[in-house]
Amino acid sequence: MDAGKKKKKEKKELPPLEEAEGGVVMRFAPNPSGPLHLGHARAAFLNDAYVKRYGGRYVLRIEDTDPRRVDPEAYEMVQEDIKWMELGVTDIVYQSDRMDIYYDLCRKLIELGGAYVCTCDAERFRELKMAKKACPCRSHTIEENLELWEQMLTGGFAEGQVTVRVKTDLEHPDPAIRDFSIFRIVDAPAHPRIEAKVYPLMNFSVVVDDHLLGITHVIRGKDHIANTRRQRYIFDYFGWKPPVYRHYGRMSIEGVVLSTSSMHRGIDEGTYTGWDDVHLGTLRAIGRRGIQPKAVRQAMVDLGTGDTDISFSWENLYAANKAVIDETSDRFFFVPHPVRYEVEGAPEQTAEVPRYPGDEKRGMRALDFTGAVVLPAAEVEGATVVRLKDLFNIEVKGERQAAYAGDDLTAAREAKAPIIQWLPAGYGIPCTLHTPEGDLEGVCEPEVAEYVDRMVQFERVGFARIDRVEDGRVVAFFAHR
């Protein structure tokens, strides 16, 4: 077999990770509030790339410690999306399974004098914090804190009445660091997986889990820089060694909806057809359009881990995707807005067209010409001579009439006649091509119906994923040109 020419688009390497030579343990830690989107994919692929590079374990940690932000259906969706991305996940952990661990270690932190139970009003505390002043609760004795903590756990407080704070440095120049919260009470809604009222905040559960799971390196967005500083206090109190962190800059993504709440709302209101609506930036939405996980991975690795804020480039993603799918996508004719033309004077014949130019082994398509064809309206408008690809030249006489104008390809080229796709009249099956700009109605070759869930290239139109066949109509999603 011909090995085929490997296009040597040398792939870019991520910068090396410090202290990683002996292997790493990294994690991807989504909140199960909805399906994963492009923003998640960056973190997921970046961490995955380093685990693959240095070897080690990759922990999927479901951070479901806020009942308000847990969508029961998201657990399943997240798993599906992880599978789609083909991540090398080795361990799965649900934080909601680890509540007792967090409770125990909170008690320990209190005993170490590293945390106190605060019953101040949130607003009041904020004022004190901004003024670098201690709140009254800060001077509780360890015994008093322990007792208050016990009361928290046994239902002695209602939501909003109490929180546990880490003792940091009230003089810290960054107000974001001063005595942050690590536990709170949530009375409602109920958590879908467990019964609990007292929940750790991420800065606590993350530290505990990163340590207990042996996480060595963390690649996350720069919105966590302040959290990293806060978490350092907890690591220090326990005498634990923090992982190595890297924070990448903000990534803006144009043209799609990413906010879970607006996606939810849009779906409820019928604005979007579902989580895979093409207007959304979810992985399932771009997957439905035929973007391959490998292309997303490549695009994310290309973006790197820089501190600079960047804008996500669909062009670059499409280019990466094209590189992945071009060789495996068979070519077909799709005629948008088909108009029937009678062609006078042309001999009946059969056009043999390769499914993939350059590789005859993939077979030919046979298109029988018997006198009438359908052509894309936009292409014949105003044209005088056009070349029907793989067939012959015609002269457009207007009003659905055309005349045979010879077989000579060279003549067509010299006349600068466009070479267009066509189908025998009555041969094609209906096809709807969904594009971001709207739907394109037309007809395509019947064989396309056998390509459900695969990619094809509609010649001169672009790559598309065949989504399904409904009542004899092919439904396809446009990926890119």
Add this chain to the structure above:
RNA sequence: GCUGCCAUAGUGUAGUGGCCAAUCAUGUCGGCCUUUCACGCCGACGACUGGGGUUCAAAUCCCCAUGGCAGCACCA
């Protein structure tokens, strides 16, 4: 307001004092190939935010300005 981070072509990226009249990818344009406006090949276009300073030498170091971003939640 306070704290911190960042600043290279349309987009992304390489570059940690001389080899940078700045890399690669993508994009756009042109050409070749081709019965696709695809793939492949060739070429062109296109950037160090501004101003000071240090130095024999700065995209690289320092300062200021400007711009962008993040955090200051009992979210993650």
